[in-house]
Amino acid sequence: MSDKQKVLICGDVEGHFKFLFSKVDAINKKSGPFDFLLCIGNFFGEDNSELESYMSCEKTISVPTYIIGPNRESDLKNYTDGDGYEICQNLTYLGKRGLYTASSGLKIAYLSGIEKASTENKDIYFNEHDVMSIKNSCLKGQPSFRGVDILLTSPWPDGITNLDSNKPECKYQGSKLIAWLATHIKPRYHVSALEGIYYERPPYRNQNQGDGNMEIATRFIALAPVMNAHKKKWLYALNLTPVDRSRLSDLIMKTTDETSSPYPISMLSDDPMSQKQTHTQFFYDMDSKDNGKRLRHQNDNLNKKPKLEFDQSKCWFCLSSPVVSKHLVISVGTEIYLALAKGGLVEDHFLILPITHHQSLSILPKNVKEEMDLYKKAVTKYYESTDRVPVFFERNFKTSHCQLQAVPVHKNQAPALKEMFEELAECNNFKIMELPQHADLQQIAKPGVLYFYAELPNGEMLYYRIKKDFPLQFGREVLASDRLLDINDRSDWKDCHMSQEEETELAKKIRKQFTPFDIDT
Structure with a gap:
């Protein structure tokens, strides 16, 4: 750019x-x-x-x-x-x-x-x-x-x-x-x-x-x-x-x-x-009723509790946090790290995450986004080695840390992806839209906007601006459907629980498989 x-x-x-x-x-x-x-x-x-x-x-x-x-x-x-x-x-x-x-x-x-x-x-x-x-x-x-x-x-x-x-x-x-x-x-x-x-x-x-x-x-x-x-x-x-x-x-x-x-x-x-000039609206008559209301409003604000700053040490996904699941980490770059999703749809269901705290893809700084793109390419090549292609998606709703999920489907299933996203969206009473070619998510979703976003293997991008509520497992439900992965019983990550010992062994296996495709390789 x-x-x-x-x-x-x-x-x-x-x-x-x-x-x-x-x-x-x-x-x-x-x-x-x-x-x-x-x-x-x-x-x-x-x-x-x-x-x-x-x-x-x-x-x-x-x-x-x-x-x-x-x-x-x-x-x-x-x-x-x-x-x-x-x-x-x-x-x-x-x-x-x-x-x-x-x-x-x-x-x-x-x-x-x-x-x-x-x-x-x-x-x-x-x-x-x-x-x-x-x-x-x-x-x-x-x-x-x-x-x-x-x-x-x-x-x-x-x-x-x-x-x-x-x-x-x-x-x-x-x-x-x-x-x-x-x-x-x-x-x-x-x-x-x-x-x-x-x-x-x-x-x-x-x-x-x-x-x-x-x-x-x-x-x-x-x-x-x-x-x-x-x-x-x-x-x-x-x-x-x-x-x-x-x-x-x-x-x-x-x-x-x-x-x-x-x-x-x-x-x-x-x-x-402080610009007290009586002939403009910028000045308040100290004896007016409106001014009394304003002063009371200011006093109310003084009595409010200060807004709490975000505590990065308590974030489940900041790599420096003591609560992050480090045993699931597959690769660590300068700005981005790659990890297995807890309760993944498939064994190599990845999360691509910024190392430090950023809320969503839509506000990632340029250098962080550039490294995330490198990891997306590496994950794509990794999946291609087994005739699969990636679906990347993000739900910027009821989350605190940017998580780009990567789930593989067989390359022959790719043509059905867009239709399945549209059908399931309709079942949930909303319409997911396709973004124009070469559109930039950061231009469409301004800071603070809640959204669901997906990138399909053919380059199509799907987007929905979340206004009130949203099905939290929407992305997983689409991919788990009969026409795609056919694993409906795994659409909720909580139903895919593994012990930490099992997760550690799986991560060790995937880490070895991913190494030839890592961004530093």
Whole structure:
């Protein structure tokens, strides 16, 4: 994978899906492939019927597309899950707020809705708690934080046109909370919409706390609506190396047109509530009823128990944990280890796991994922030596540690796999979908999304986003079925119990068989 990421960003779509996706498809064929299409502003409009052909898969979206949330009450009906979800193939709602880190390392911070101090109709409003949450997500575990690559907000930040000699004459609805957020997370590109115009501000140099280090510059871009009558620019293309993989000298390089930060120095305060200006929503009247509620809410938060950090020593699958079943380990690499599954469907039912703690495949760092791919190839060759092919699957639901399972079936049974997954899914009242060729799980399943994922021997990838409940043994049940392994009595691992002595002997046998195919061989 190239470090460079090609990204398209568009303004308010307002329901013009056919025009948008046709235009993007043409650009993608001519100048792509693009990794993302990011949509800001009002994605849905008064008439959203054009989306139906994409929902039914009659038409396809060629570039993975991500949208943020509603800015008006009339659009709330178009969002069924505030935490983000997959709307249809290659179209995903990111959620109310957060930080999305792509497999390439590209960091995209996003905030849905418009600013309002009140919690009324909170699905279209954000407040100081939302911007604090995003800041904490960006800075957590980053002692040498440089910034993020892209910040997506529908409203403009308040004061963004300051110090620009060519600023637009229009009055805009700016948000002080967004200005505060941009000051702290230092996006290389900050993109907004809603105001009906195209505006690209000269880059501005971010502020710091006076430690003498030069900060990166931010480029603010406002995009016009799709199909606007004045033919103002509504689509913008970026080609950038992720911030954490860029040379610092490139990031801080000055341009002839750059300005100082348009935001006041007070924005550097760690508390977004410190911007006490009575003429804005950013200030709270100390005598108001709303403020009393806010103070009580803050006191309630202080009385809450702190969130417990994950204890890696108690994880059943972290290799350094004292509770891990080390006698089942077959091979250990730098980032990944291979083990026999406890209560496996067959003798050489493998688990491919990261050595240190990572929740799921969808958030694996690049170096860990690369070594996992090496182990997948080694397991494939091992199975091929006995005319079998692997089915890899992961259930990111009611698990704490990434576990990619590998189960072999005879190569003659491979053509039936997809149909069996689809049939059993239907029996369990859900529909499993096939991902597009060359799709990237880490682009489809953002951090926190629960899912089931399978890779078939012919390269097909199956995916289901888990929303409420899910049959825990689904992957095993498919493979244990009559048309495949025909071992229905082994679909639940608890029914396949072996003593530790038996497990140790089996691991010794498989370890010897696997050695010629090991990644270090």
